[in-house]
Structures are given as C-alpha cells and as structure tokens.
Amino acid sequence: MQKDAIFAEPLAQIQDFRFDDQVADVFPDMIQRSVPGYQTIIHTIGKLTARYQQADSHYYDLGCSLGAATLAMRRNISAANSSIIAVDNSSAMVERCERHLQAFRSEVPVTVKLADIREQIIENAAIVVINFTLQFLPKEDRNALINRIYQGLKPGGLLILSEKFINSDAQTNDLLVELHHDFKRANGYSELEISQKRSALENVMKPDTLSEHQQRLAQAGFSSQTLWFQCFNFCSMVAIKLTRD
Numbered sequence: 001m002q003k004d005a006i007f008a009e010p011l012a013q014i015q016d017f018r019f020d021d022q023v024a025d026v027f028p029d030m031i032q033r034s035v036p037g038y039q040t041i042i043h044t045i046g047k048l049t050a051r052y053q054q055a056d057s058h059y060y061d062l063g064c065s066l067g068a069a070t071l072a073m074r075r076n077i078s079a080a081n082s083s084i085i086a087v088d089n090s091s092a093m094v095e096r097c098e099r100h101l102q103a104f105r106s107e108v109p110v111t112v113k114l115a116d117i118r119e120q121i122i123e124n125a126a127i128v129v130i131n132f133t134l135q136f137l138p139k140e141d142r143n144a145l146i147n148r149i150y151q152g153l154k155p156g157g158l159l160i161l162s163e164k165f166i167n168s169d170a171q172t173n174d175l176l177v178e179l180h181h182d183f184k185r186a187n188g189y190s191e192l193e194i195s196q197k198r199s200a201l202e203n204v205m206k207p208d209t210l211s212e213h214q215q216r217l218a219q220a221g222f223s224s225q226t227l228w229f230q231c232f233n234f235c236s237m238v239a240i241k242l243t244r245d
Contacts, residue, residue: 004030007196017200019065019090027066027093033187035132036180036231041162042131044229046072048238049127052158055079057126061086062117062145063133067097067110073127074101074108084110087120118145122152131162135207142208143216150220155243159222162229162236166207176233183232213237 004026017023023030031038049059049072059077061070064086073084086101088094094114101110113120118141122128128149134142149159167173184194208216210227214237217225222239229236 001029002026004033006030007193007200008190010192011196014196014199016204017197018204019088019093021092024066024090024092024096033189034184036183036234037229037236041229041236042068042072044236045069045129045131045160046076048158048160049073050076050078052127052156052240053077053079053082054126054154054156056081056124057154058082058122058124059084060120060122060125060128060149062120062128062130063136064088064097064112065090065093065131067100067112069129069131070097070101070110070112071104073129074104074106074110077108079126082108082126084108085120086110086112087115087117088112089114089116122149125149125153125157127158127160128153129160131160132164134161135163135205139206139208143219146216146220150222150241153241155241157241159217159239159241160236161213161217161239162234163213164205164207164234165210165213166233168209168211173233180232180234207233210235 002025006022006026059073059082061084064070065088067086070084070086086097091114094112098112118137153159167176181194214225217239222241224242225237225239227235227237
C-alpha cells in the first residue's frame with residue numbers, strides 16, 4: 001500500500017482537492033488514516049447487502065472510488081440475476097477500480113462507469129450505496145439525487161449513506177473536529193498535512209448536518225431511516241423504502 005504523503009511538504013499554492021492519479025495511487029492509505037471506522041462501514045455494507053438483497057435486481061455504488069463498497073456487496077450477493085453498477089466521475093479511480101475488481105472472481109457481474117452520479121439512472125434497485133460522496137456534490141443537487149434513488153428503489157430496498165457531517169452547535173462541532181484531527185495525528189499525519197488538506201477540501205467538500213440528511217431522506221419518501229454508525233464527525237445511515245408507502 002503506497003503511503004499518502006501528498007500534503008507532507010509545504011505547498012506554495014494549495015489547489016482544490018481532486019480525485020486524480022496522485023490521490024488514486026494513495027487512496028487506500030489515505031482513507032484508512034483519515035476516516036474513522038471506514039473498515040467497519042465497508043464490512044457492514046456487506047452484511048446489509050446479504051440481509052436486503054433481492055433477486056432480479058440492480059445494486060448501485062455511487063461514487064465507487066476504488067470499489068471497496070462494490071466488492072463488499074458482490075461478496076455477499078447470492079440472489080439470482082443480480083448485477084452491480086459502480087459509478088465514479090474520476091477516470092483515475094475508474095481505471096483502478098476495474099483492475100481491482102478483476103482480481104476477485106465472482107458470478108455477480110459489475111459494470112464500472114465513468115459518469116456523473118447525478119446523471120445515473122436508478123432503476124429496479126435493491127440497494128444503493130453512497131459512501132462519502134454526497135458531500136462533494138453541490139448542495140442544490142443533493143435533494144434531486146436522493147429523490148431519484150427513492151423512486152428507483154424496489155419496495156423493501158435500502159439506501160446506505162455515509163458522510164462526514166457538521167454539528168449545528170459550534171462548540172460541539174469544534175470538539176468533533178479536534179477529535180478527528182487527533183485521530184489523524186495518531187495515524188501519523190503532521191500538523192502541516194492536516195492543515196493543507198483541510199484547505200484543499202474547503203471549496204469542494206460541503207458537509208451537511210445530521211438533521212439536513214434526515215430531512216432530505218424524509219422528504220424523498222423514506223419514512224424508515226436511522227443512524228447506525230457514528231465516530232466523531234463521520235457517520236453512516238440506512239433508509240428503507242417500505243413495501244407499502
């Protein structure tokens with residue numbers, strides 16, 4: 001695993017964060033050292049897939065990056081006539097995702113698409129995963145995507161949404177941010193790396209509050225939803241499309 005040292009040296013000008021070749025090369029290390037509970041989330045995506053799979057269905061990984069969630073789903077799908085559609089708008093990520101998936105044999109077909117998830121048709125879906133991706137979309141586009149996912153899910157279908165979030169209480173939010181920074185320090189990131197990456201993300205990642213996520217899900221039609229994981233200012237939620245609306 002190649003070590004993430006993208007922000008280890010002082011940069012004369014900090015560019016907006018991009019999921020380019022440089023990031024794709026170190027992404028496994030970056031995500032492990034930056035996102036608390038990431039492996040727990042990926043493992044649970046697999047467990048949820050086993051529980052909520054349906055035959056003759058599609059499974060979507062929107063913002064698939066290197067395909068960790070896609071693999072977790074594929075390993076746990078046994079229902080007949082199932083297929084996975086993995087979508088990302090980074091050519092560097094899509095290229096590496098395809099190579100990664102080829103290393104694991106499975107009867108479940110996967111289509112990896114280089115595309116904007118806002119333009120992806122969602123249909124006949126048993127499960128849709130959005131793992132730390134919604135936060136990178138313009139805020140004005142988020143409701144429409146969640147609405148389309150709800151409409152495209154089959155009755156009994158599941159949305160798994162993982163995000164970094166902000167707390168509406170400033171003092172509590174500062175505490176969660178500092179605890180996250182402590183997590184990154186404990187994983188070997190320097191103060192310079194933490195500061196420069198935060199600056200690079202400032203214009204491209206705009207987290208919501210938990211209540212904003214909950215309201216968006218409810219407005220789309222998800223009357224059954226819950227927060228199942230939280231560590232510091234990172235969380236994962238599930239929302240179920242009831243069999244009778």
